[in-house]
Amino acid sequence: MSDARKAAAVIRRATADDLDAIMAIETSVFVTDAWSPELMRSELEAPHSFYLVAERDGEVVGYSGLRAVVSAADADIQTIAVAPEARRLGLGRALMNEMIAEATRLGAREIFLEVRADNPDAQRLYSTLGFEPLGVRPHYYQPDDVDAVVMGLAVEEVRR
Template sequence: MTNAEPVYRRAMVDDLDAIMALETALFVNDAWSPELMAAELANPQGFYLIAEQVESVVGYAGLLSPRGAPESDVQTIAVAPEARRQGIARSLMSRLLAEAVERGARETFLEVRVDNPGAQALYESLGFEGIAVRPRYYMPDGVDALVMKKDLEQAE
């Protein structure tokens, strides 16, 4: 994969096949179904982005953030292995957090596998703190999830 500057845009239902190709390749045992992902993309309370490089989807991320609700939740984030270490995940997360603030959220939550220290380090660098563990959250592997929370700064 080239190091061309990624283009970020709102994900559409038309992006489902490309998103699912990454989803099933990266999350072999616990990938979302196409039906669930399609419902997420169509949900007006959600906000999904994709990152494209050379006209290929190399990353995606999603947020559940009903307008006016005090809480938001990062639903998913993924970056293709060949596109990692370019700041794509950080950029996707930053854009999700900005959208959460715009929608009025005061805090954002996420779950991350306890066996994924790289993702945990990214989230910590963005201001997330671990607040709880959900035992055996990721199935069928039975891996625990670390629940993380970030307090959001509201624009005045």
């Protein structure tokens, strides 16, 4: 992948003004289990949330969200998605690295996430960042009845 393709992306803090763009990606990527606009807005505005968007050519093409409380022992990556046309450009990895960095800055020692059991690409990405499978939440993603794989990362083991 060329540096020019990577350089075309800008990652910045998400705001409520990004809600429509985030929801367009949310509903296209997570077709059957997308969050509602109301839930996403509350996440963007929550005091312990840290949401980012990735932009290419001024268009939001990805987003991620972290829930972390200052000095808490753990943090949770709430969501991450990259629009299909912007995949394989390193945006998912860049967003994840920013989530890990923020959780670390806030003092978290462990970071957790859930990923669909039927999404091996995401599981591979998380594994390359040092996340390890910890367990399964049966029937977590509804209405598709898909299990969630719970993954965790001990911050001192972060690999980039």
